[in-house]
Amino acid sequence: MIARLCATLLAAAVMASSEAQAETTYDILQFQDLDGWDNDDHAxxxxxxxxxxxxxxxxxxxSLCAVAQSQKPDSARAFFELFFRPVLIRDGKDALFTGYFEPELDGSRFPTARFRYPLFRMPPEARNAAPWLTREQILTSGVLANRGLEIAWVEDPVELFFLQIQGSGRIRLQDGQFLRVGYGGANGQPYRSVGVELVRRGIYPLHKVSAQVIKNWVRRNPEAGQELLFHNPSYVFFREIKHVTDRDGPLGAMNRPVTAGRSIAVDPGFTPLGAPVWLEKDGATPIRRLMIAQDTGSAIKGAQRADIFFGTGDAAGQAAGMLRDRGRMVVLLPIQRAYALVPDGV
Known part of the structure; x- marks a missing residue:
């Protein structure tokens, strides 16, 4: 979603969209064509x-939602098979499945000797400027200090940097309570990958770069590490989310909690948000599962591109960070909608 904040020409966007649509193909499949469909937990x-x-x-x-809400668990499979058709949407690009998660950081609602790095709400002047100050200017000028914009404080500026990249997370307070934060806006500056910059500088080859590798390098090289983080001028602000329980996942693009192992981020230019999606992920840990498209992401572009939500915390982060696999995804669309895309489909 950060990428949407970057200024682009409308004409260029329309042209890119037209080109993408021109290359898009739609094929209606049968449910028996879906590898592993019989074995999934459709309920x-x-x-x-x-x-x-x-x-x-x-x-x-x-109409389908009204029917879905009246279904019993043992009729879930029949519901999907009766009212949907599987549609394979392709745009000429290979399928790619990655993972994402909700970070969990230790923190405090008040600054202490341990918790010194604040999460800020978006200041009004940043909303009215595009772009606003860069990350370096924000952090070195003190422009946000002592204005009551702080939501919480955390102990590690590197973890805070990656929390901004994820766009949402949970803060574990010292009394055992949790404070959940979500994306609250950005400074309008372009996002630049610090991992790509490490590769460009010859510090690491591309295949060795990961979030943990970047974190470790920044901590081992404090001055150069700070300069590396400043390479990304984008700065994300947060908002406190109070209406989601600790048991629920973070809010997705539909402003509803996402579910570990069942929610995916997709490109809404190809896959409607809210649609069921049959996922066939290959690799070391294959997945054959019916997911729901409930989120988006700046790196999720293409008809066969999805980001799987793995949950909250370090274990989810490790699992998500290792995922980069091929396969295919098939969107389940209402019958009339499916045949409108493929008039001659069978």
């Missing part, structure tokens, strides 16, 4: 689908 997928289907605006989706 689990249905329960995630009904979390967001009331927010789908179109009449065909609304």
């Amino acid at each position: 689990a997928a249905l329960s995630v689908f009904v979390n967001t289907c009331p927010d789908l605006p179109d009449p065909d989706w609304q």
Whole structure:
């Protein structure tokens, strides 16, 4: 979502969209064509689908949502097979599946000797400027200090940097409570990858760069590490999220909690938000599972591109960080909508 804040020409966007649509193909499959379909927990997928289907605006989706809400768990598979058709959408690019997670940091609502690095709300002047100050200017000028914009303080500026990249997370307070934060805006500066910069400088080869490698290098090289983080001029502000329980996941693009192992981020230019998506991920740990498209991401571009939500905390982060696999994804669309895309489909 950060990438959306970068200024682009409308004409260029329309041209890119037209080119993408011109290359897009649609094929209606049968449910028996979906590898592993018979073995999935369709009831689990249905329960995630009904979390967001009331927010789908179109009449065909609304009708299906009303039916979905009345289904019992043992009729979930029949529901999907009766009212949907699997549509394989391709845009000429190879499938790629990655993972994402919700970071969890130790912190405090008040500054202490241990917790010295604040998470800020967006100041009003930043909302009215595009772009606003760079990351370096924000952090070295003190422009946000003593204005009551702080939400919480954490102990590690490197973890805070990566929290901004994820865009949401949980702060574990010292009394055992949790404070959840979500994306609250950005400074309008372009996002630049510090991992790519490490490769450009010859410090690491591309295949060795990961979030943990970057964190370790910055901590071992404090001055050069700070300069490296300043290479990314984008700066993300947060908002406190109070209406989501500790048991729920973070809010996705549909402003509803996402579910570990069942929610994915997709490119809404190809896959409707809220739609069921059959995922066939290959690699060392294959996945054959019905997911729900409930989120988006700045790096999630293409008809066969998805980011799998792994959950909250370090273990989820490690699992998500190792994922980069091929396979295919098949979108389940309402029957009339599917055949409108493929008039001659069978």
